[in-house]
Amino acid sequence: xxxxxxxxxxxxxxxxxxxxxxxxxxxxxxxxxxxxxxxxxxxxxxxxxxxxxxxxxxxxxxxxxxxxxxxxxxxxxxxxxxxxxxxxxxxxxxxxxxxxxxxxxxxxxxxxxxxxxxxxxxxxxxxxxxxxxxxxxxxxxxxxxxxxxxxxxxxxxxxxxxxxxxxxxxxxxxxxxxxxxxxxxxxxxxxxxxxxxxxxxxxxxxxxxxxxxxxxxxxxxxxxxxxxxxx
Numbered sequence: 001x002x003x004x005x006x007x008x009x010x011x012x013x014x015x016x017x018x019x020x021x022x023x024x025x026x027x028x029x030x031x032x033x034x035x036x037x038x039x040x041x042x043x044x045x046x047x048x049x050x051x052x053x054x055x056x057x058x059x060x061x062x063x064x065x066x067x068x069x070x071x072x073x074x075x076x077x078x079x080x081x082x083x084x085x086x087x088x089x090x091x092x093x094x095x096x097x098x099x100x101x102x103x104x105x106x107x108x109x110x111x112x113x114x115x116x117x118x119x120x121x122x123x124x125x126x127x128x129x130x131x132x133x134x135x136x137x138x139x140x141x142x143x144x145x146x147x148x149x150x151x152x153x154x155x156x157x158x159x160x161x162x163x164x165x166x167x168x169x170x171x172x173x174x175x176x177x178x179x180x181x182x183x184x185x186x187x188x189x190x191x192x193x194x195x196x197x198x199x200x201x202x203x204x205x206x207x208x209x210x211x212x213x214x215x216x217x218x219x220x221x222x223x224x225x226x227x228x229x230x231x
Contacts, residue, residue: 021152041111041194042072047079048151050192051103060103069108077226080108083197095212099203104195107151108159108226110178110188114155117180118187122163125221127207129214136218138208140166143175145201151190153210159187166206172223177230204230 033179047068060066060081068079081104085097110118127136142165148158159178167173178187196203207218 003182010227019023033107042074044070045078045107045190046193047107047108047189048196049132050149054152056079057103057156060101062101063104068201074110074112074166075080075228076111077106077110077228078109078190081105081202081226083196083222090209091207094206095209097205097207099196099205101196102226104203105149106193106195107190108193109190112228113188113213115180115185115188116228117185118159119174119177119178119227119229119231120176120193121225121227121231122167123172123223123225124167124169127220129216129218131216132214134136134214136207136211137169138211139169141222142166142204142206144203145193145198146193146195146203147197148176149192149194152191156185156188159191159193161193167220172179172225174231180231 016144024114049057062084063082065083066079069077071077081101083099083101083104086100087095087097089096092102106120108118108120122141123165124139124141127134127139135141146161146163150158156178159176161176163173163175167175176193179185213228
C-alpha cells in the first residue's frame with residue numbers, strides 16, 4: 001500500500017435568520033435612526049485562501065478541481081479539502097500514512113446572527129481497495145495540529161478545536177464546537193479550520209498492517225456533519 005486517498009462528504013444543518021436590529025444616536029437637536037438589513041443572504045460562501053489574507057482561494061495542487069460545496073443557508077460547510085495520504089512507514093503493527101496537502105482546511109459560515117453555537121463532527125468510513133474492493137475498518141485518523149483562522153473581521157471569538165486524539169472508523173466524533181455562552185459568543189461569521197499545519201504533528205492515517213493483504217491504492221470517505229448547537 002503506497003498511496004491512500006480520502007474523499008470528504010459534507011452533511012449540514014439549516015440555521016435561522018438574522019433578527020432585525022435597530023440603533024439610534026443623538027447630538028443636541030439632531031437624531032438619526034438606522035435599521036440593519038435582517039437578511040444576510042443564503043448564497044454559497046466562496047472559499048478563501050487559508051493563509052489568512054482573505055483573498056480568494058487559489059486552489060490546492062493536491063486537490064485540484066475542488067470549487068467548494070456550494071451549500072446554501074445560514075449555517076454552512078463552504079469548503080472541505082480532499083486529503084491525499086502517502087505511506088511513511090510501519091510502526092509496530094500499524095502502517096502510517098500522512099497527508100500531503102499543504103493547504104488543507106474546512107470552511108464554516110454561521111450567518112444566523114443568533115450566537116447559539118454549532119458543532120462539527122467527523123466520521124471516517126472504511127477504506128476500500130481500488131483493485132479488489134476489500135474493506136478495511138481497522139484504522140484510525142488523527143487530525144494532528146489544527147487551528148481556526150478567521151476570514152475577515154469576525155465579531156466573535158474563534159471556535160474550539162477539540163479532536164486531540166485518534167478518531168475511530170464508522171462513528172461520529174466531535175471535532176470542533178462554537179459555544180453559546182452569553183457575552184462570550186464563538187464561531188459567528190466565516191471561519192477556517194486549518195488541517196495538516198505542522199510536519200511534526202501531521203494529519204495521519206494509521207492502518208492495521210494485518211488488514212492489508214494486497215498492495216494497492218485505497219480510498220475512503222470522511223463524512224462531516226455540522227449541527228446547529230454545541231456539544
